[in-house]
Amino acid sequence: MIHHLRGTLVERYPTHLVIECGGVGYEAQIPLSTYETLPEGHAPECLVLIHHHIWEDGQQLFAFRTPQERDLFRLLITIKGIGPKVALSVLSGLPVDSLRAAISAGDVQSLSRIKGIGKRTAERMVVELRDRLGIPATSVQGVAIPSLPGGAGANVVLQDAVLSLITLGYKQGDAVGVVTQILRDDEGDMPLEEVVRLAIRRLAG
Incomplete structure (x- = not known):
């Protein structure tokens, strides 16, 4: 499994990047939160954390700039109805801190505004991730507990x-x-x- 890549940032787009390491170019999908922190232009030294996703029909790389982004991505894809593509959409729709706050508050309305997330999936996110993220719930959908x-x-x-x-x-x-x-x-x-x-x-x- 690939843990991280350090090399030359060859291409940088809102949805993916290409990083060259040892003469090999690796393409990886990224969320907007990662794109916004990448150096502009042809950066000779760039480090990204990798999630190497393998399934029956193939494999794909996903790159992140912080451990928090990658950890949350890995938690999201364990939820029924959320695959890697939707997990990237979630991280693109809300910064990590805002996402944690929405889960803590049980803010299903804000979560369901994210592309690819319906009300039931948002509710599952709150139920399944709150304890795993180690954040106490203080309210549910705006109603104080x-x-x-x-x-x-x-x-x-x-x-x-x-x-x-x-x-x-x-x-x-x-x-x-x-x-x-x-x-x-x-x-x-x-x-x-x-x-x-x-x-x-x-x-x-």
């Missing part, structure tokens, strides 16, 4: 239950309200699955 007195564990269950209900199609405000009440009434450590089941029954009632 209150803190519970039960400590970090209770708040994690609250956030995960709300996100699960939104993914199932319930309104975010209703989900926050009913899950908060369930956990405040509960004297023990109710498992996430039970919280979601009870919330669905109450919302359907």
Whole structure:
């Protein structure tokens, strides 16, 4: 696997670059965030980080300027409905910091504005990436998630239950309200699955 390439930047376009290393020219696809940080013109010394993507019918290189970009790209392509092309579109649509903030806030509306990302895929991004990125959720789609007195564990269950209900199609405000009440009434450590089941029954009632 190729980790990085260091050499002469021969060509630079918004969608791809060509870098020559040891007399061999490597073409790699890039997001706009990488394009904007590349040196202009024929740069004799350029370093890019590589994701070497291999599938049944071929292989392709993807280049990034920072570890954060490459790491996020690799996380994105693990989500159902997001392949390398869409992952590049996501990184081109929002800078890494803004993307992390949108995921933390559960801002499905902003995420779904990105080309190739629909509402359901945006919801999956929030649910699947928030914990893996190590960022706590403070709101979901603009609705604040209150803190519970039960400590970090209770708040994690609250956030995960709300996100699960939104993914199932319930309104975010209703989900926050009913899950908060369930956990405040509960004297023990109710498992996430039970919280979601009870919330669905109450919302359907």
